[in-house]
Amino acid sequence: MKGKSETIVGLDIGTTKVCALVAEPGEDGNLEVKGLSLVRSKGMRKGVIVDLDGVIDCVNKAVSEASQRSGVSINSVYVGVAGSHISTLRNRGVTLVSGEAREISLGDVNRAMEAAQAVSIPQDKKTIHVLPMEFIVDGQRGIKDPIGMAGIKLETEVLIVLGSYTSIQSTVNCVTRAGLVLEGMLLEPIASAEAVLSPTEKELGVLVIDIGGGTTDIAVFLEGNIRHAAVIPVGGDHITSDIAAIFKIPLSMAEEIKIKYGCASVDYAESGLDIELKTALGKGASNSRISHRELCDVIEARVAEIFFLVRENLRKSQCAMYLPAGVVLTGGVALLKGIDDLAMKMLDLPVRIGRPRDVGGLSEMVSSPIFSTAVGLVKYGIQQRTSGDRHYRGSLIGGESWFDRLKERIIRMFVEFF
Numbered sequence: 147m148k149g150k151s152e153t154i155v156g157l158d159i160g161t162t163k164v165c166a167l168v169a170e171p172g173e174d175g176n177l178e179v180k181g182l183s184l185v186r187s188k189g190m191r192k193g194v195i196v197d198l199d200g201v202i203d204c205v206n207k208a209v210s211e212a213s214q215r216s217g218v219s220i221n222s223v224y225v226g227v228a229g230s231h232i233s234t235l236r237n238r239g240v241t242l243v244s245g246e247a248r249e250i251s252l253g254d255v256n257r258a259m260e261a262a263q264a265v266s267i268p269q270d271k272k273t274i275h276v277l278p279m280e281f282i283v284d285g286q287r288g289i290k291d292p293i294g295m296a297g298i299k300l301e302t303e304v305l306i307v308l309g310s311y312t313s314i315q316s317t318v319n320c321v322t323r324a325g326l327v328l329e330g331m332l333l334e335p336i337a338s339a340e341a342v343l344s345p346t347e348k349e350l351g352v353l354v355i356d357i358g359g360g361t362t363d364i365a366v367f368l369e370g371n372i373r374h375a376a377v378i379p380v381g382g383d384h385i386t387s388d389i390a391a392i393f394k395i396p397l398s399m400a401e402e403i404k405i406k407y408g409c410a411s412v413d414y415a416e417s418g419l420d421i422e423l424k425t426a427l428g429k430g431a432s433n434s435r436i437s438h439r440e441l442c443d444v445i446e447a448r449v450a451e452i453f454f455l456v457r458e459n460l461r462k463s464q465c466a467m468y469l470p471a472g473v474v475l476t477g478g479v480a481l482l483k484g485i486d487d488l489a490m491k492m493l494d495l496p497v498r499i500g501r502p503r504d505v506g507g508l509s510e511m512v513s514s515p516i517f518s519t520a521v522g523l524v525k526y527g528i529q530q531r532t533s534g535d536r537h538y539r540g541s542l543i544g545g546e547s548w549f550d551r552l553k554e555r556i557i558r559m560f561v562e563f564f
């Protein structure tokens with residue numbers, strides 16, 4: 147079995163499935179898929195680990211299947227993180243450019259980034275990412291990469307992504323107890339965005355919504371950089387629970403009819419189509435047939451609620467809805483018929499369904515929106531390995547050293563002291 151150093155593994159521990167994707171950077175800039183595994187998830191609720199042993203078991207299975215299929219021995223992984231414990235902060239850091247010629251160096255950028263991290267973070271939270279939204283050189287805004295530019299004052303606006311210490315530590319423990327090295331950790335909405343968005347969409351302004359089983363993950367990009375990210379704890383499993391509760395059927399049957407007949411809008415309901423409910427639950431169970439319209443009605447109510455929550459989240463975060471590239475919907479729920487129309491109506495923006503792009507090799511294997519996060523994790527891994535020296539683009543978890551951890555604590559103590 148090979149253990150090629152250029153091979154990267156993305157591990158998506160989702161609420162409904164765990165998947166491991168083995169890939170390599172291709173010559174044409176595409177990602178070459180070598181193997182993929184898909185295991186039903188156990189021990190996750192709303193994107194958070196609630197039964198560590200159950201999740202470790204799924205990770206072991208997913209990794210060993212992906213390893214067998216690709217013929218690659220898997221030692222390290224990039225893993226996604228989500229859950230309603232995720233929150234973001236915006237902050238600004240300022241530094242004076244140090245060199246004689248006033249040419250901005252990586253050292254200057256790192257100093258500005260460190261200054262931007264000097265905020266008080268609650269004890270129970272941990273920094274997952276510090277992401278530059280823009281750089282400002284002597285008052286000139288909107289600069290993406292200031293290295294090599296001339297200037298006196300360098301400022302940066304950053305998005306600090308925080309997560310619950312306990313939840314993040316559970317993910318770290320899960321990976322290490324499965325015998326793997328955690329090479330990096332990435333917020334899931336950012337991973338999905340990496341997989342489905344084009345550079346032009348990111349430049350123009352776009353909202354990506356990944357609706358999975360337990361969570362709806364959102365990320366906003368503008369002028370090529372991240373502007374906002376959030377995780378809303380509602381997803382496709384809530385649609386299934388609604389169907390089960392309203393028609394008094396088991397969850398497994400509710401899931402089956404949702405996948406087979408589900409539409410996100412009553413406008414798509416087929417008149418005259420009745421759905422037979424084979425198993426009813428005991429005495430007092432409701433009719434054994436429902437109309438397609440009744441089913442779509444239940445689904446529409448929950449999906450509309452999800453888009454309402456997305457809209458509210460964007461409004462509260464003061465994230466501009468000036469998004470000319472519109473909305474890209476991904477994740478398993480994006481497969482619901484008519485969901486793009488409902489999103490268009492509720493968010494008042496153009497909408498498309500996003501599937502992983504720039505993928506070669508066994509590309510059809512990962513063409514479903516359910517694989518967006520895994521593909522994004524691998525793409526992120528490739529970027530990290532090729533531009534790892536550019537510390538300011540990276541994650542603080544995974545490649546984090548004891549020095550980084552110590553530095554983080556000193557900054558925190560300093561801020562708290564004053």
Ligand SMILES: Nc1ncnc2c1ncn2[C@@H]1O[C@H](COP(=O)(O)OP(=O)(O)OP(=O)(O)O)[C@@H](O)[C@H]1O
Nearest residue numbers: 160161162163358359360361382383477478479481
């Ligand atoms: N064809 C389909 N039609 C409707 N819903 C679907 C379809 N296929 C999958 N889903 C739903 O998508 C959800 C799973 O999506 P996905 O695999 O993206 O979630 P996950 O990554 O496991 O969860 P999360 O990201 O929330 O932790 C489930 O609720 C499933 O019922």
Ligand SMILES: [Mg+2]
Nearest residue numbers: 160161358519
């Ligand atoms: Mg997911």
